[in-house]
Amino acid sequence: MTNQYLCAECGIPFPIMHQGFLALPVNDAASLAVFKNGLKPKLIENKLYIPYDSIQSLEEEIQMLEEGGLGEIRAAVTGSELKVPLMIELSVLKERIRNKEMVDVIVSNKFVSYFQPIINLKSHDLFGYEALLRVDHSEKQVPPGMLFEAAHKTGLYSLLDQRARETAIKSRVGKIPNGMKTFINFLPSTIYNPEFCLQHTFSIVDKYNVSPSDLVFEVVETEEINDIDHLKNIFKTYKASGMKVALDDVGSGFATLDILSKLQPDYVKLDRNFISYCDQNTMNQKFLQQAVHISKEMGIKVLGEGIERKEELEFCAAIGMDFAQGYYLGKPVKDPVEQVRA
Template sequence: MIRRSCVECGLPFPIQEKGFLYIYSQPLLVESFRSFSFPFIQKDNTILFPYEEKETLKKIIDSLLRLKIKNLFAYTGQKKDKIVQPMISIETLYERIKTEPIVDFIAKGNLVSHFQPIVQLQDFSIYGYESLLRSSDTNIQINPGELFQVAQQTGLHSLLDQRARETAVKSRVNKIGSGVKSFINFLPSTIYNPKFCLQHTFSIVEKYNVEPEDLVFEVVETEKITDVNFLVDIFNTYKESGMKVALDDVGAGYATLEMLKKLSPDYVKVDRQFISYCDQNVEKQSFLQEVMNIAKGMGIKILGEGIERKEELDYCRSIDMDLAQGYYIGKPQAEPVNKIFVI
């Protein structure tokens, strides 16, 4: 689990239409550039490549990448006298130029949350909603998965994750009543110091006057958890602020039953692969029962996700699973539904 720094929560610096590509100079680096077809200026510990258009900038960076120099950092600017922006790796800068429209959306685009209902299996009443990130502009069709993929490639994962958490908290105001939970995804790799990094989230909760106990923060399925103790610290920080935590996709490789015991979350969400046709598969039924035994013994609520068939819903209900979500129950919508009608 890679830990990041504060600079990655900030807005990305703009890619200048024309100006200079600043490269931090390394020993013998200048000699590597002698064969370049692009002119450059050496100034103290910095090498500057002037460019008149972004296409030229792309070509310069592409040529630099071909040299395969390790730890090469850069930024773009218009001043030749001093460094005015934090430097990032040349690879990251190249990705930001290639995906500039999406990078701009990550930084400044209008985000909203859609709501997928989560029900209590005993009576199908609304227990809460999972908040899912969307664009508020219907003319902009950007898949959330694509957003996070570009964010990862461009070093903006922390910024997007922070914006997504804020959007989820803000979106429930005047839409979801007190006592109804909001399940909000978070990426532990974007947090390097839980007590410091999560202060932004806690301030947003206070700003919008949301009850902390109505928020459930869950580790998303894309995270590969290697530092369990660090994740325990993150969970404890949420809990100390009165919020709940969930372990997503239990059984899907990394979220093992052993980890469930170590983390002791408030909720576990059983991965879709164990829910699909669980009514017909003895091995899946055995796994679900094992999860149930451990979680129930620890006072953890169990949520079956990805339910798409009545038979799956009926089986989960028959083994006393607590909660459920999936397309059979309800799809994500811009406005939260108040009631669920299950046939």
């Protein structure tokens, strides 16, 4: 990863050494809390350097400072050279210490993508794959949900999301032929300025000579869509670079049918809760038929996800859905399958 496209929000975190100094900016609150707790800092260039000789003593110092009301003050850890990296909130620093193993996984960037097949419901041919992030570790598997939860706590959400996109693009090279789509999740909240934040992703696309038209970026299911204009700007930036965009889990939570006209995605993925036993559940059938009708009127392609039964697949095809994905068709695997049952 080049530094050209790194900013404060997704830069590489500084290492936490077993001994060194906890650095704080000089202000009245910090000075009062430090001296009140009997800590003996060095004062150099408007910073307080508090020595520690073990991770445990570092945690104890942070605890003292938090109890003194300094949880939101920005701090850093440095070695004997007293070079202060980018400071982060003290409460976030504490989480990085507590979640050091997860932080090391994110920093190491040892990720791979697993690919779940997506089929064309009219021809039953493979249309593409969804890329799903996995840790490339032979001894210990880390659930993606746990990894992203740790990233959120430790202020590394943006870095992990960026690396997930990078991994998905690199992983398709030599495995997925040109002309076949890769659906890649992204978190809108990690993209502060699309024109800048997405340049790293676009540089990876260029580096590996991947056709932009083969990539579909989809809003990840856990994200609350509370800033439509921001998401529209992200979609616009992706589309301007020749890529496609998708809205995931439509019908569940925050992704509702009434925002389709505002966002104009290329694809919508209908929530698996509506797909489950849709051949039997009349309420689900009504929603799916409505979703297909509205999407078709706007020229949006429809994908049913979470298909686990033949009957669900047949119902989705019968009401005019374009594509399908789910365990019935294939589970996520490291090496993309070339054929699926349909």
